[in-house]
Amino acid sequence: MSTQKITEIIQKLTDHKNVVITERGDVAIASALCAVETGTVIIPEEGGWISYQKLPQKLGLNSITVKCDHAKIDLEDLKEKSKSTHAILYQNPGGYFAEQPMQEIYEICKKNDCIVIMDVSGGIGTDLCEGRYADIMVASFRTWKLVDADVGGFISSNIFDLSKVDTLTDETSLHKILTAFHKLQKRIIMLEKMREKVIADLIEYDIVHPNDLGFVVVVNFYNDEEKQTIIKYCTNNELEYTVCPRYIRVNEDAISIELKRIKTVV
Secondary structure, eight states: OHHHHHHHHHHHHHOOSEEEEESSHHHHHHHHHHTTOSSEEEEESSSSOGGGGTHHHHTTOEEEEEOEETTEEOHHHHHHHGGGOSEEEEESSBTTTBOOOHHHHHHHHHHTTOEEEEEOTTTTTSTTOOGGGOSEEEEEOSTTSSSOOSSOEEEEESSSOOTTSOOOOOHHHHHHHHHHHHTHHHHHHHHHHHHHHHHHHTTTSEESSTTSOOSSEEEEOSSHHHHHHHHHHHHHTTOOEEEEOOTTSOSSSEEEEOGGGSOOOO
């Protein structure tokens, strides 16, 4: 029963008819890459997920990076690299803070017969989860994701057969996922309001993509004084943070304020 309800929710959010609930997000990513079969996968040079750098090689695929502007994919570089590659795997929003030009990415890749795999772990339930612009969608439902269930993920498509993908069947885990979906919109609203407040508080600093939809706030720093001031703000407001450079955010000096680690109040 839970499987059917979750599947119907994901179908509605992605506009994809083929949906499989997986044990982990990495299982969904690996299953999506299996559709590539052979060749080279494009991944972003920053703002991706750790597995993007590891899974292609484990599956016998090559990978190359596409240039990014603070985790946002460079379309000119994509135009060139998609001519000789077979798929792109990217996250929307990039690094949980950079809205990707998903329509343009899709159109460029389709001209070059390049499969588009969009990771919507940080976009599901928002306008960034747009199935028209992805051949395959994947996401994780584990800790600190938008669907914060501590377990599971999904893969979806309108054109690929997903019947051989391993399906999560544990009813306890499925119940956690269904409960997390019921909280999703409330969680998104809460995190959006928190992001607006943090950006307003730190307006004098160099905030990356402040007008984009996102669930972390990335703030560049240019000296140790700025770094320590931003860290002090996080500490005083009980906000968790990480220090960049980090592949999953940006490859430059910055503080990423990890709003998505805040739990939704029931």
